[in-house]
Amino acid sequence: MQSENPIGVFDSGYGGLTVLKEVVNKLPQYDYIYLGDNARTPYGNRSFDTVYHYTLQCVKWFFDKGCKLVILACNTASAKALRTIQQNDLPKIAPDRRVLGVIRPTAEIIGNFSDTKSIGVLATPGTVASDSYPMEIGKFFPELKVYQEACNMWVPLIENNEHLNHGADYFIKKHIHNILGKGKDIDVLLLGCTHYPLLIDKIKEYLPVSVKLISQGQIVADSLADYLHRHPEIETACSKGSRTEFFTTDSSTDFDNHAKMFYGTEIISKHIDLQ
Ligand code: DGL
Numbered sequence: 690m691q692s693e694n695p696i697g698v699f700d701s702g703y704g705g706l707t708v709l710k711e712v713v714n715k716l717p718q719y720d721y722i723y724l725g726d727n728a729r730t731p732y733g734n735r736s737f738d739t740v741y742h743y744t745l746q747c748v749k750w751f752f753d754k755g756c757k758l759v760i761l762a763c764n765t766a767s768a769k770a771l772r773t774i775q776q777n778d779l780p781k782i783a784p785d786r787r788v789l790g791v792i793r794p795t796a797e798i799i800g801n802f803s804d805t806k807s808i809g810v811l812a813t814p815g816t817v818a819s820d821s822y823p824m825e826i827g828k829f830f831p832e833l834k835v836y837q838e839a840c841n842m843w844v845p846l847i848e849n850n851e852h853l854n855h856g857a858d859y860f861i862k863k864h865i866h867n868i869l870g871k872g873k874d875i876d877v878l879l880l881g882c883t884h885y886p887l888l889i890d891k892i893k894e895y896l897p898v899s900v901k902l903i904s905q906g907q908i909v910a911d912s913l914a915d916y917l918h919r920h921p922e923i924e925t926a927c928s929k930g931s932r933t934e935f936f937t938t939d940s941s942t943d944f945d946n947h948a949k950m951f952y953g954t955e956i957i958s959k960h961i962d963l964q
Pocket residue numbers: 700701702704705730731732733734762763764765766813816844881882883884
């Protein structure tokens with residue numbers, strides 16, 4: 690049976706599953722649909738216009754599926770498309786629906802983890818170039834020093850299931866070394882890409898134990914719970930049947946084979962074509 694008004698969770702590929710997993714754990718009563726735009730991933734190296742165009746197309750698809758609320762569980766889409774969609778598109782196409790991202794909820798609390806007031810953000814080239822993290826974090830923690838490092842090969846390594854192989858170590862080590870060289874007193878590293886939690890064990894091999902590694906799943910889940918509590922008009926519009934459906938713009942067989950690695954349990958997805 691199809692859910693009437695599920696909460697939409699979007700990513701360029703598999704990464705958003707790391708967020709969805711935490712959201713479903715925290716708020717199991719709602720219906721969810723997940724869409725991975727695997728046919729066009731990665732977004733991280735694409736232009737602003739391309740990421741905006743792809744993301745808007747996917748948001749419209751979620752609206753057609755009945756979603757009143759869509760989470761862009763992708764930092765790159767949150768950095769490059771969210772604001773334009775919220776400010777320019779929503780008022781015209783769906784004034785009663787909401788699209789939220791993952792950067793703001795992270796920015797709201799990340800400073801609390803740091804004693805040295807110096808943090809590093811590891812993200813895709815697109816997220817880093819947008820400067821969204823330094824700008825958003827600056828609104829909540831103006832005293833915090835924020836260093837960024839674009840880890841251009843990390844998503845392709847993960848998407849191709851090469852991230853646990855020996856060759857991946859070169860790229861992990863390089864970016865950890867770079868970011869710690871930029872800010873000598875960094876005591877918190879944010880994984881500012883929803884794919885990166887899959888690299889946690891390898892990253893830790895190259896990280897001093899004194900540096901805390903923060904991923905976003907739990908942060909986004911807590912923030913969503915709070916949002917729904919503060920917005921009863923949206924909360925009551927979300928259907929509650931504890932169902933989760935998965936869609937991909939690429940092969941559903943490939944998706945199902947890969948997705949378990951991100952979500953932890955078996956997934957059966959359906960393929961969609963976006964025009
Ligand atoms: N997982 C996405 C993010 O959080 C990006 C992956 C991509 O480059 O498509 O930024």
